[in-house]
Amino acid sequence: MTTPAETALPNAELLGAAETPFQQVWRTFRKDRLAMAGLYVLIALIALALVGKLLTEWWVVFDPTTVRLPDKLRPPFSHASSALAADQVPPLGVYPFGTDELGRNVFARVLQGSFVSLSVGIVAVSISLVIGVTIGGVAGFYGKRKLGPFGIDSLLMRFTDIVLCFPTFFLILTVVALLPPSIYNIMAVIGMTSWMGTARFVRAEFLSLRERDFVLAAQALGLSEGRIIFRHLVPNAMAPVLVSASIDVAYAILTESGLSFLGFGVRPPFATWGNILADGRNYIFDAPWLFAIPGCAILMVVLAFNLVGEGLRDAMNPRLRKRAS
Amino acid sequence: MPSPLLSIRDLRVDFDTDAGTVPAVRGVDLEVEAGQTVALVGESGSGKSVTALSVMRLMSGRVSGGRIDFRGKDLASLSEPEMRRVRGGQIGMIFQEPMTSLNPVFKVGRQIEEVLALHQQLGPAAARAQALELLERVGIPSPEARLDQYPHELSGGMKQRVMIAIAIACRPALLIADEPTTALDVTIQAQIMVLLRTLQRELGMAVLLITHDLGVVAHFAERVNVMYAGKIVEHGSVRDIFKRPAHPYTRALLGALPDPSVRAQRLEAIPGRVPSPAQLPAGCAFCARCKHAFEPCPDRLPPLFEVEAGHRAACWLHDAAPRGSC
Numbered sequence: 001m002t003t004p005a006e007t008a009l010p011n012a013e014l015l016g017a018a019e020t021p022f023q024q025v026w027r028t029f030r031k032d033r034l035a036m037a038g039l040y041v042l043i044a045l046i047a048l049a050l051v052g053k054l055l056t057e058w059w060v061v062f063d064p065t066t067v068r069l070p071d072k073l074r075p076p077f078s079h080a081s082s083a084l085a086a087d088q089v090p091p092l093g094v095y096p097f098g099t100d101e102l103g104r105n106v107f108a109r110v111l112q113g114s115f116v117s118l119s120v121g122i123v124a125v126s127i128s129l130v131i132g133v134t135i136g137g138v139a140g141f142y143g144k145r146k147l148g149p150f151g152i153d154s155l156l157m158r159f160t161d162i163v164l165c166f167p168t169f170f171l172i173l174t175v176v177a178l179l180p181p182s183i184y185n186i187m188a189v190i191g192m193t194s195w196m197g198t199a200r201f202v203r204a205e206f207l208s209l210r211e212r213d214f215v216l217a218a219q220a221l222g223l224s225e226g227r228i229i230f231r232h233l234v235p236n237a238m239a240p241v242l243v244s245a246s247i248d249v250a251y252a253i254l255t256e257s258g259l260s261f262l263g264f265g266v267r268p269p270f271a272t273w274g275n276i277l278a279d280g281r282n283y284i285f286d287a288p289w290l291f292a293i294p295g296c297a298i299l300m301v302v303l304a305f306n307l308v309g310e311g312l313r314d315a316m317n318p319r320l321r322k323r324a325s
Numbered sequence: 326m327p328s329p330l331l332s333i334r335d336l337r338v339d340f341d342t343d344a345g346t347v348p349a350v351r352g353v354d355l356e357v358e359a360g361q362t363v364a365l366v367g368e369s370g371s372g373k374s375v376t377a378l379s380v381m382r383l384m385s386g387r388v389s390g391g392r393i394d395f396r397g398k399d400l401a402s403l404s405e406p407e408m409r410r411v412r413g414g415q416i417g418m419i420f421q422e423p424m425t426s427l428n429p430v431f432k433v434g435r436q437i438e439e440v441l442a443l444h445q446q447l448g449p450a451a452a453r454a455q456a457l458e459l460l461e462r463v464g465i466p467s468p469e470a471r472l473d474q475y476p477h478e479l480s481g482g483m484k485q486r487v488m489i490a491i492a493i494a495c496r497p498a499l500l501i502a503d504e505p506t507t508a509l510d511v512t513i514q515a516q517i518m519v520l521l522r523t524l525q526r527e528l529g530m531a532v533l534l535i536t537h538d539l540g541v542v543a544h545f546a547e548r549v550n551v552m553y554a555g556k557i558v559e560h561g562s563v564r565d566i567f568k569r570p571a572h573p574y575t576r577a578l579l580g581a582l583p584d585p586s587v588r589a590q591r592l593e594a595i596p597g598r599v600p601s602p603a604q605l606p607a608g609c610a611f612c613a614r615c616k617h618a619f620e621p622c623p624d625r626l627p628p629l630f631e632v633e634a635g636h637r638a639a640c641w642l643h644d645a646a647p648r649g650s651c
Contacts, residue, residue, distance in 0.1 A: 212425055213422050213425040213426045214425060214426050214427055214429075216383060216420070216426075217418075217426040217488070217491075218428070219381075219383050219412070220381055220383060220412055220413065220417075220420075221413035221439075221440050221443070221491065221492075222408075222410060222411070222412035222413035222414055222440075222443065222444065223413075223439075223443065224406075224409060232428050232431075235431075236429065236430055
């Protein structure tokens with residue numbers, strides 16, 4: 001079956017060095033210094049959040065709820081006083097981020113809060129991705145079909161527009177005020193009010209993907225529509241979705257911090273960046289580290305997610321990719 | 326005579342547009358016997374692809390009449406899950422654009438394995454082995470390495486071979502090839518057609534070849550259907566059509582082919598253009614471009630007249646009933 005024209009082609013082994021799409025994106029992404037810095041910060045923060053979770057849960061001296069009244073409002077890097085009981089002394093006898101008005105170790109509290117913030121961000125965005133991809137995908141793929149007098153596409157997208165009109169933060173405030181305060185409720189509520197952008201992106205991608213030949217080819221092979229949508233089209237529509245998702249994580253973290261700051265978030269003895277900040281607000285002039293440290297933490301995470309998102313957007317844009325290489 | 330593998334009777338397909346209903350296929354009769362190669366020839370817009378997609382029930386238009394039987398069963402009566410088993414399982418299809426017919430984000434091997442897993446319930450290891458064998462079968466060198474490549478790493482000819490491998494993966498009884506070589510280089514075209522013929526003989530499948538390339542038809546088809554403006558205008562064996570074309574449109578098509586033995590030859594273009602399906606004349610759709618048009622042509626639709634055994638043409642010139650001079 002092999003003809004001379006084909007044997008003249010380079011061998012597949014030589015061609016084997018070609019890149020996978022992931023490698024192409026990664027190669028471009030790596031050249032973006034800011035995005036890489038953001039990525040390193042994120043990796044460090046995720047590691048810190050996981051370690052912090054373990055430490056604050058299991059190591060008594062790291063307990064963020066330990067009250068040490070003799071040591072209240074100590075500045076960062078001050079040493080613990082000798083008046084403390086043995087199980088109250090922080091590791092190495094130092095408060096790296098100082099203490100708050102009850103003498104609680106701010107470092108331990110920020111560690112505990114980093115896990116809350118990152119997990120809220122990631123879980124909320126996962127929820128919003130599932131909703132957004134489903135609604136956008138169905139609207140884009142089945143758009144022309146009618147459901148009663150209206151097209152499925154118009155029904156779903158007008159619904160999206162309506163949800164988009166809600167003042168999201170106040171909606172969340174109301175819902176959280178009515179529901180029992182729990183971190184899971186916050187994740188769910190943030191997720192359910194932030195899927196609209198994703199739905200619009202996915203719909204737009206699907207409108208163009210639907211007309212591509214490989215969709216017809218997949219149908220001609222007897223694949224079911226659900227399989228075509230979720231196994232064949234969704235991976236093709238992932239690029240803009242990933243970009244917006246990484247920026248959405250930053251928004252979700254900001255929203256959670258805002259809620260906690262206002263006292264609607266996680267219940268107080270449990271520390272989050274938002275409620276550390278809220279507590280520190282009363283001591284702005286006496287103990288500036290109390291608001292500066294969680295504030296900087298929020299700033300860093302949001303900035304890192306945004307930088308990574310921008311880097312991904314550039315790396316996944318084929319036109320920019322060519323220019324960069 | 327046993328019933329043919331695929332039989333299309335008086336198929337009519339309409340498209341509903343803002344400007345009204347546009348008939349794309351206006352009563353097509355077509356038969357494909359098991360193991361046979363049948364060509365469907367016509368210009369762009371004549372309704373060839375719509376006819377093919379109707380067989381797969383994958384067409385965006387509306388079937389307004391007629392009946393399509395596959396293995397004696399009316400395809401319109403099948404439920405959607407039953408129809409999915411027919412697609413890819415019993416009828417395979419390859420398309421004009423191999424460049425865009427493969428999903429760009431998946432490796433080639435995975436796309437072949439998916440069909441095998443779906444229709445033959447093969448496990449991952451068995452599907453991979455089968456995919457490897459299929460790539461070998463369609464003449465792809467170093468198939469092992471190709472399995473793990475993405476579509477963009479393959480040339481157009483390679484991709485069309487992969488498409489063929491996917492289409493024949495479940496040994497369909499019928500392969501619909503919708504302009505399989507149009508987008509390929511001339512040298513690759515011949516390779517692909519030879520491959521299709523080899524596979525057809527090995528697997529004993531029927532091929533419905535849709536093309537506007539008469540050279541391809543002459544070499545590969547057994548029966549030919551010439552389509553014009555949504556109707557079959559001539560039907561016969563390859564020999565009938567090429568040696569004794571009966572319809573003026575077929576003659577004009579053949580006249581437009583270059584003859585390599587004549588130097589500096591002027592090609593005969595067909596004057597005029599295909600009428601828009603929205604504004605078809607009451608009679609023969611070709612009459613405005615026909616040299617032989619006479620009195621009944623613009624007003625009355627010619628049925629298919631038997632020119633000789635197994636060779637029919639829809640042209641009043643062949644009306645057996647004496648109707649004066651023509």
